[in-house]
Amino acid sequence: MSLKLSLATELKDALRAGEKCKLNTLRLIMSAINYAEIEQQKELDDAAVHVVISKMAKQRRESIEAFQSGNRPDLVALEQAELDILENYLPKQLSREEITVEAKKVIAETGAAGPRDMGKVMGKLTPMLRGKADGKEVAAVVTELLKQ
Known part of the structure; x- marks a missing residue:
């Protein structure tokens, strides 16, 4: 099963389970994938989907740094929760x-x-x-x- 299909399946599972944060994050991922497919005018393979998700993870890391410097622990917690979900779909990072x-x-x-x-x-x-x-x-x- 492709990564895109497994994301869609997990989106449905999160909706059924009422996991609001996971549901919102998966919706963001699917939206970003759709925008990338429109931009490139082709369907993305798993490697390209990983690139999209890694960009999103990088944005979350930058946001966490900014919110920490701005003394906003509520927003840090939200971004960290999204980052944790995004990292589940990325390949293992090298040491x-x-x-x-x-x-x-x-x-x-x-x-x-x-x-x-x-x-x-x-x-x-x-x-x-x-x-x-x-x-x-x-x-x-x-x-x-x-x-x-």
């Missing part, structure tokens, strides 16, 4: 050690020698880790490795 291993492989492949070669490394590494790791984390690891 820093796993990112480091992949980055070292790409650095060896490209022959990168210093910080000025970061573009070469990130150009190859980003598509490999898309959806599996946060871009900021990947960039931090690559910067750290290239400075050595």
Whole structure:
């Protein structure tokens, strides 16, 4: 079963169970997927759906930071609940050690020698880790490795 179909099934289950937060979050996901399909003029596969959901998760993380700095714990709790639901539909995120291993492989492949070669490394590494790791984390690891 595709991810899109399983989301629709879980939406119905959340509606029947009366889980308001999960229902609202799933509706947001389905809406974002529909907008992306209209924009790209094709039906999205599971990888593209993961990209949509990861964008939504990133927005929630940024909102949480903003609400924490604005001293709004009520909104932080709401965004965190939505983020937890979104993360259930994303692939398992790589740890820093796993990112480091992949980055070292790409650095060896490209022959990168210093910080000025970061573009070469990130150009190859980003598509490999898309959806599996946060871009900021990947960039931090690559910067750290290239400075050595």
